[in-house]
Amino acid sequence: MAPKNPYTGYRDQLTTLNESGKRRWLYAQQPKGKLYNYRNIVSYTLLTLLFAIPFIKLNGEPFLLFNILERKFILFGVQFWPQDFHLFLYSMITLFVFVVLFTVSYGRIWCGWACPQTVFLEFIFRRIEYLIEGTPAQQRKLNAQSMNFNKFWRKTLKLSLFYAICFSITNAFLSYIIGIDQLLEIMKAPISDHSVGFTVAVLFSTVMFFVFTKLREQVCTMICPYGRLQGVLLDSNTIVVAYDYKRGEERAPLEAGEDREEDGKGDCIDCYQCVDVCPTGIDVRDGTQLECINCTACIDECNSVMDWVGKPRGLIRFDSEKNIAEGNKQKWPVRKIAYTVVLCILLAVVAMLFSSRTDLEAIILRTPGLMYQAQENDSISNMYSFKIVNKTNAATPIHFKIMNHEGSIKVIGEAFNAGASAIKEGVFFAILPQKEITSDNIPITIGVYADTRLIEEVELTFVGPN
Ligand code: SF4
């Protein structure tokens, strides 16, 4: 039977609350190490993308646009219309299943590595704090002081920078909603011309400022619904940031000349480095906790401690509770492989659906209530109404052709273009010579062409005389 972790004080009290229930401010050490270097690369890549993507255009369209106000959505330069709602629905279902399966298999990696809350807090705001207010010990000392010139200028500079960054991030988000061109125009115009928009931006920036100056880790541990779901999503097979208690216990400080094995001591030297570096203030040695955002800072920290004491790395590592309990090295049980395959299939299905989406969509219906019309040259006609949805930003000439019979199409009005990002509606006659009318209900296929490209074939019926 696996030894039990005897240190259970964490069950009685949140690490961010003191005994009287008041907030205990966390002064997390800045991490260092291989994984932190990787996080730096991931985070600054994501930040660069956040600010650069609004400037990228494909085929004259923004790369990404989520204009909820005008119901205009663009993904990878391609416009999505309400007619594409089924794709949105599939994507949402896939996303939901993906999030569940991914979390069940790989834990909360998203939180520590890619969530905007973590990226902004750890790689922008806390970095600035270290630069202006110094190390956690110096910050603690500064906060304990009553107001003086040193404290005043440091706090003023830090908070001003924080607010300016929050305002910039708000504008970056805004550019994904209204587009960068419109945002730049608004910026050039006087504030009075856009007082409502400006007020909303200031309010949003203020909320963000409050989140990064005051709330901080409370967002991850108490507010975020994804964080709260961990309790039901994780199980003993999930890969999490875990402390190998079988190897680490009994924890005890390092003593000169000791033989730890002989003394029954484990590899953990109880240095608390892993706790000091934790941005949510928990002790990973207490087991998997809701507060752990899988940031891996404690892995880096403990690895450097293990290097220093000459023990193998990995006392804290990515592993499952079950593997640690059973001393099992297999990190990829069949279930995890199966989930990963399902995740890949889901992504492939959505990618296929998106790639099969058409830029132009045609709906043709026989005009209700009308029978056939006798035409010159011994021909019969039926009237149809059409609707062409052009999802591109270029006008396209449209014409129709009867695919499975001899005959012709006569559009009421002039030859027309489906306007850029517009819906064109109209009416046409399909005309068949009498010899093609073999019954009173003939299947007819109408081809819809955008210029010379066949975009759709619509199956209809043609009513003729008995
Ligand atoms: S950093 Fe490693 S050795 Fe130090 S307390 Fe944490 S688990 Fe133990």
Ligand code: SF4
């Ligand atoms: S326990 Fe480790 S991985 Fe989890 S939040 Fe703290 S430092 Fe990050």
